[in-house]
Amino acid sequence: MDQTKGLRKHRANATTNKVKADLIAVVVAVNEIGPCVLTIAKGPALPSGPFELAHRSLQSGLRAWVELQTGQPLGYIEQLYTFADRDRIDANERVISISYLALTRQEDAGASGQPSWASWYDYFPWEDHRSGTPRMMLEELRPRLLEWAGNADDGATRFDRQRRAAVAFGFDDRPWNEDLTLQRYELLYEAALVEEATGDPNAAPTASASGKAMVADHRRILATGIARLRSKIKYRPVVFELMRPTFTLLQLQRAVEALAGRLINKPNFRRLVEQQELVEETGETSLDTGGRPAKLYRFRHAVLDERAAAGTKLPVMRP
Amino acid sequence: MDQTKGLRKHRANATTNKVKADLIAVVVAVNEIGPCVLTIAKGPALPSGPFELAHRSLQSGLRAWVELQTGQPLGYIEQLYTFADRDRIDANERVISISYLALTRQEDAGASGQPSWASWYDYFPWEDHRSGTPRMMLEELRPRLLEWAGNADDGATRFDRQRRAAVAFGFDDRPWNEDLTLQRYELLYEAALVEEATGDPNAAPTASASGKAMVADHRRILATGIARLRSKIKYRPVVFELMRPTFTLLQLQRAVEALAGRLINKPNFRRLVEQQELVEETGETSLDTGGRPAKLYRFRHAVLDERAAAGTKLPVMRP
DNA sequence: CCGTTTATATTCCGCTTGAGAATAAGGCGG
DNA sequence: CCGCCTTATTCTCAAGCGGAATATAAACGG
Numbered sequence A, B: 001m002d003q004t005k006g007l008r009k010h011r012a013n014a015t016t017n018k019v020k021a022d023l024i025a026v027v028v029a030v031n032e033i034g035p036c037v038l039t040i041a042k043g044p045a046l047p048s049g050p051f052e053l054a055h056r057s058l059q060s061g062l063r064a065w066v067e068l069q070t071g072q073p074l075g076y077i078e079q080l081y082t083f084a085d086r087d088r089i090d091a092n093e094r095v096i097s098i099s100y101l102a103l104t105r106q107e108d109a110g111a112s113g114q115p116s117w118a119s120w121y122d123y124f125p126w127e128d129h130r131s132g133t134p135r136m137m138l139e140e141l142r143p144r145l146l147e148w149a150g151n152a153d154d155g156a157t158r159f160d161r162q163r164r165a166a167v168a169f170g171f172d173d174r175p176w177n178e179d180l181t182l183q184r185y186e187l188l189y190e191a192a193l194v195e196e197a198t199g200d201p202n203a204a205p206t207a208s209a210s211g212k213a214m215v216a217d218h219r220r221i222l223a224t225g226i227a228r229l230r231s232k233i234k235y236r237p238v239v240f241e242l243m244r245p246t247f248t249l250l251q252l253q254r255a256v257e258a259l260a261g262r263l264i265n266k267p268n269f270r271r272l273v274e275q276q277e278l279v280e281e282t283g284e285t286s287l288d289t290g291g292r293p294a295k296l297y298r299f300r301h302a303v304l305d306e307r308a309a310a311g312t313k314l315p316v317m318r319p
Numbered sequence C: 001c002c003g004t005t006t007a008t009a010t011t012c013c014g015c016t017t018g019a020g021a022a023t024a025a026g027g028c029g030g
Numbered sequence D: 001c002c003g004c005c006t007t008a009t010t011c012t013c014a015a016g017c018g019g020a021a022t023a024t025a026a027a028c029g030g
Helices: A003-012 A058-070 A135-150 A155-169 A178-190 A218-232 A249-260 A266-275 B003-012 B058-070 B135-150 B155-169 B178-190 B218-232 B249-260 B266-275
Strands: A018-030 A035-039 A048-050 A076-084 A095-103 A116-119 A279-286 A294-299 B018-030 B035-039 B048-050 B076-084 B095-103 B116-119 B279-286 B294-299
Touching: A018 A058, A018 A218, A018 A249, A048 A058, A058 A076, A058 A095, A058 B076, A076 A218, A076 B058, A076 B076, A095 A218, A095 B095, A135 A155, A135 A178, A155 A178, A178 A218, A218 A249, A249 A266, A249 A294, B018 B058, B018 B218, B018 B249, B048 B058, B058 B076, B058 B095, B076 B218, B095 B218, B135 B155, B135 B178, B155 B178, B178 B218, B218 B249, B249 B266, B249 B294
Parallel strands: A018 A095, B018 B095
Antiparallel strands: A018 A035, A018 A048, A018 B018, A035 A116, A076 A095, A279 A294, B018 B035, B018 B048, B035 B116, B076 B095, B279 B294
């Protein structure tokens, strides 16, 4: 097989192997309730639509679909993942899905459309550790995962499944890692503990003990978005895309806690924010906190240019 | 505009908006010379080919094309980015490119094919800081970037361009950040200091003072791959995909240095590797080091399961 | 005026990290 | 055989950072 053959084939098939490209969005906002995801009113599904000739770019196509389906304008957008749907392998049609994470403020919604927001913990109840480890995780998920591990044929697989579950969920005194949202969902899928894994893929999704289901693989895409966001807030100032123009430090902390799904040490969080110079005082204070008034801050947009988030962990030598 | 209309449109256009999907690979290996990228022999281009109906998945399609064009089997693969080619907007054809990063060992090459490897610093000479800051960066790039900044219409833009160049390249006593490979290339592109930005996109690329050019946007994709790899080696043990089964700690360090493009403090690097338990001794030693024999190590594959690379940087509370 | 509530500031300690020096174990030439 | 050169391996030490708890400030309501 020489490579000339490969190149010839490349050209010959150029016109026959077309695919349909779908754009799909995980749109996140934070309100009093907590972290929310934008769904289309028709059902438990993420906004999506095909990439069309009229779209100037992938992102503008996504913006158009989301705004058309929900009336919500998008701010920050970043690509998540592209995959070829395995469920839809027809003889002559292939579908590619390009998923995105978008951050927005809920009040940005325009007049048109009827955005419907849902707490993302409705879909992943085991992901919220702000009030301690969720009961259902220890009382339902854990025994069912152990049962699944025990069902394996050979001992090696049993041991492996147990270890994977323990790492993902923090069993056996392992630490909880909020970034592993996707691995956890995939593990539950593999163990057939989420509805999508068992039922007819075309059946209407319902709520179950292990969280609300969504159509097709939308819940998996949502898990990807949550995982990406949870790890990203640690090294990039993206939280501010979700905040109002001015805010108190506690409001900022609550937003981060809502996303991360766990509580944060207050003084240390303030120290972190201040020494990174992420915010500046507006000079005003907020009285509706109940106690002493809190200073209001705004995001220092300059940090987006100034710093490039120096990478860590490699003991490089200084010149 | 209600959403019903959006959904109707969705269905109606489902069959008319097909696109061609290209798979494109940044295949990396490390040899005595340094970090290498796999190119097709026909010219300065990355291996690529269309996603076809016959391919079981995007990744398997990529594997097939790379092996067909270069004879190189691929190990580790991860997705980089998906984009719609702006250069090729015909009336009726849209092309989507899905790019991948692949890691392999050079000796893994089979009999067929004729892989051609090139040091990636041939394409990005300003990225190699292992022997100090490259001359060409300070003597050629810097003055030309400053000139470009000075050419801006208004003072604000001039200042902004200068700052961006300083952040990306570490001018004015700012630290060098090896992870910014993509930003640096994009800046040079914007300043028209790389050949792809100026010449006819269909002209044959040549070498210039600012590194070898590649066809279309392949050099940009390569920059994306380098940036991803440089940041990934800091929190995931992917270097081992590029190493021989057994190696000395200095060989491992040299590989990381080749990728990162900068030197590493030896004792601290050893401490890092050991305390993370990434490797285990084979019991043998290597005599061909010139001085005292070095212990040989192998990668502890178990770490891939054990640890999930705990995220840092958020002052979470412990229960 | 005092207690309650929340915001903000300060302190302390242990661990990691950056940087350099010291020691070990081969080969080689005299 | 001995001293020297080269590279490998280990040790030390101080500065900085992160985790946790405590102390002070400013509003409100009785």
